[in-house]
Amino acid sequence: MGDEPLAIAIDSAERTGPRRVYCRLCGRPLTGADSRRTGLGPTCDAKLHPAPPDIRTRRHEVEQDTLPGLEPPAD
Template identity: 60%
Template sequence: MAHTDRNPQPTLIDNPGTGYRHRYCRRCGRPLTVLSSRLNGYGPACDPNRHPAPTPPNEVDQDTLPGT
């Protein structure tokens, strides 16, 4: 059985042999249709460069209040 239709979605580039192009978002799994999204592997809503993770809270040890 020959697998000639392994990539039914077009690559959206001139030369498909230049490298791997993501077809689905790495975070949510939705199909990617825009070339820039296919190059970095994330959709616009899931891109970690556009929506960075929140910074962890900065907790500092404090002295106890006098009289408690």
């Protein structure tokens, strides 16, 4: 056991703190936990994965014919 090499290089053991992670798209350093996990900053993530359109804004009233059998009774 005395002559076995170390698994970690000595110069890498000197660094303290988390290692720097950079955005895969623009190369800027990432600071947020979610950004570090995905590898994309919030701006670049929004470019690649745009939010879906809000369906509530597309709804509108449409004039329709009355369904057969649902007409009001004639007097």
